[in-house]
Amino acid sequence: MKLENIISSLPGYTKSILSALNSAGYEAYLVGGAVRDLLLGLTPDDYDITTNAHPEQVLALCQKYNWQTVDKLGHNFGCVIIVINGIPTEVTTFRGERYGDSDMHRPEATWYCTRLRDDLSRRDFTVNAMALAADGTLYDYFGGQQDLENKILRTVGKAEQRYHEDALRMLRACRFVAQLGFTYVQDGSAALPPFGQQSTPYYLPHNYCFPIERISGLSLERVRKEIERLLLSKHAGHGLMLMMATGILGCSCRVRDRGQDTSVPLLPEAAHLVGLPQNPRFHLYDTWEHTLLAIDNSPRELAIRWALVLHDLGKGLPNIRRLNKEGQPSDPGHEAESAVMAKAILTRLRYPRDFVQLVVWLVAQHMRFAPMLWTKERTLLRWVRSEATSAGFKNEQELAQAYELLVEVFLADMGATHARENPQLMADGRELGRQVTELARTKMPVCTKDLAISGRELLSLIPQTKIKDTLAYLLERVQSGNLPNTSVELLQAVTKHLKRYQQEKELPS
Ligand code: ATP
Numbered sequence: 001m002k003l004e005n006i007i008s009s010l011p012g013y014t015k016s017i018l019s020a021l022n023s024a025g026y027e028a029y030l031v032g033g034a035v036r037d038l039l040l041g042l043t044p045d046d047y048d049i050t051t052n053a054h055p056e057q058v059l060a061l062c063q064k065y066n067w068q069t070v071d072k073l074g075h076n077f078g079c080v081i082i083v084i085n086g087i088p089t090e091v092t093t094f095r096g097e098r099y100g101d102s103d104m105h106r107p108e109a110t111w112y113c114t115r116l117r118d119d120l121s122r123r124d125f126t127v128n129a130m131a132l133a134a135d136g137t138l139y140d141y142f143g144g145q146q147d148l149e150n151k152i153l154r155t156v157g158k159a160e161q162r163y164h165e166d167a168l169r170m171l172r173a174c175r176f177v178a179q180l181g182f183t184y185v186q187d188g189s190a191a192l193p194p195f196g197q198q199s200t201p202y203y204l205p206h207n208y209c210f211p212i213e214r215i216s217g218l219s220l221e222r223v224r225k226e227i228e229r230l231l232l233s234k235h236a237g238h239g240l241m242l243m244m245a246t247g248i249l250g251c252s253c254r255v256r257d258r259g260q261d262t263s264v265p266l267l268p269e270a271a272h273l274v275g276l277p278q279n280p281r282f283h284l285y286d287t288w289e290h291t292l293l294a295i296d297n298s299p300r301e302l303a304i305r306w307a308l309v310l311h312d313l314g315k316g317l318p319n320i321r322r323l324n325k326e327g328q329p330s331d332p333g334h335e336a337e338s339a340v341m342a343k344a345i346l347t348r349l350r351y352p353r354d355f356v357q358l359v360v361w362l363v364a365q366h367m368r369f370a371p372m373l374w375t376k377e378r379t380l381l382r383w384v385r386s387e388a389t390s391a392g393f394k395n396e397q398e399l400a401q402a403y404e405l406l407v408e409v410f411l412a413d414m415g416a417t418h419a420r421e422n423p424q425l426m427a428d429g430r431e432l433g434r435q436v437t438e439l440a441r442t443k444m445p446v447c448t449k450d451l452a453i454s455g456r457e458l459l460s461l462i463p464q465t466k467i468k469d470t471l472a473y474l475l476e477r478v479q480s481g482n483l484p485n486t487s488v489e490l491l492q493a494v495t496k497h498l499k500r501y502q503q504e505k506e507l508p509s
């Protein structure tokens with residue numbers, strides 16, 4: 001898009017703020033992620049503004065125009081949040097920062113500065129360090145526009161120093177690679193080779209230098225947020241590859257528990273997957289490449305993405321790996337091992353218990369479809385019934401949702417193997433997925449509340465004391481697949497059951 005067109009496409013509230021500042025004699029620019037996204041033809045999530053006006057001068061303008069401001073964060077580092085029509089815009093005074101050794105994220109000093117260039121130079125990546133004025137002039141001192149064109153992510157200034165100042169930038173680098181699909185380049189180094197090729201080496205080129213030991217000073221909350229944003233991105237596989245290649249996945253961050261700092265490892269358990277061979281009868285890639293490809297194949301949903309990150313962790317472990325009759329590697333039971341590891345990992349990353357349970361279930365179950373696909377033997381009902389009765393799902397809806405996610409995990413996993421070259425097999429997989437979700441959604445109540453009849457409706461037929469047992473009896477029959485879950489059928493079944501019960505009572509003993 002041309003710069004003039006970009007300016008005219010800006011939301012009214014952004015234009016108003018820029019124009020108010022300019023009319024009062026201040027410099028004001030759109031800056032950071034908004035400029036990057038607009039130049040890429042994307043719609044920014046938010047529009048940040050940078051100005052040489054000081055916060056009290058910005059606040060005075062807000063008063064004049066009757067704009068609301070948010071106070072709490074407002075004065076932090078010269079940032080005023082202006083709210084127009086319910087939409088907040090951060091207006092930040094040009095500032096400089098100095099970092100020390102002790103804090104691995106926050107600057108030890110910040111001050112206002114007068115030149116736009118100085119403010120832009122403190123920003124992390126060239127593509128995030130451009131400013132756009134209301135007259136359409138683009139200020140790009142560090143080659144951001146060229147890097148956008150070449151799809152390159154590069155720090156402003158020396159990477160190692162910028163990461164040493166603020167360790168979070170290393171995670172942001174991986175996240176932006178995942179979001180933008182750009183190649184990470186450091187200080188003129190060769191780019192990492194494209195992933196997804198059998199020969200892809202996962203090594204760290206010599207001149208990549210990430211001071212990863214400083215990640216230990218970052219809080220789990222910040223790190224997890226970056227990892228989640230990465231995982232939910234279109235090119236998550238690329239981002240994870242960079243996390244692995246730089247050693248970030250093997251690092252620990254910190255969490256504060258009852259006043260004490262605890263070190264929390266991110267994902268060192270994945271290291272052995274890099275280069276780990278798999279049975280070439282099914283697989284095109286090593287286990288880590290397969291994992292990355294499966295992730296990129298899958299819908300952008302956190303439980304699915306985490307399940308895929310973790311689904312093959314058990315592969316290659318000494319207690320799992322075997323050589324089959326043809327002398328090829330195989331990992332029987334890896335899904336159970338991966339599930340145990342997944343539970344430990346997600347729990348230490350402080351995910352809520354329900355989320356952990358769901359992801360662990362997805363990991364544990366991800367191999368269940370494959371045998372049915374190969375043998376064509378349909379054991380879906382037995383399987384879904386056993387999950388409905390023993391896997392701890394609260395109700396039918398929860399079970400159905402879990403199966404919907406599992407189907408996505410299964411298809412993404414399958415699509416990252418030789419099966420991707422076999423459209424019939426992929427279609428069979430999708431059909432199997434359709435059948436299982438339909439079964440879970442419509443034919444597999446988990447508890448008596450899921451039945452199409454309530455205890456109250458049965459009161460006219462049977463005494464209160466028998467209601468619970470009767471519902472349990474109906475539930476078991478529906479789950480076994482020999483009674484449809486409709487009120488008519490359930491009522492009939494109760495009537496029949498009652499009759500038989502009466503007859504049995506009347507039989508002479
Ligand atoms: P997104 O909003 O999608 O995360 P963004 O680029 O807008 O992307 P923000 O975190 O909103 O990122 O930050 C806004 C801008 O502030 C960035 O574009 C960058 O210029 C600068 N910035 C943010 N965090 C850092 C950091 N840790 N170090 C240096 N500059 C940063």
Ligand code: MG
Nearest residue numbers: 033034045046
């Ligand atoms: Mg932003």
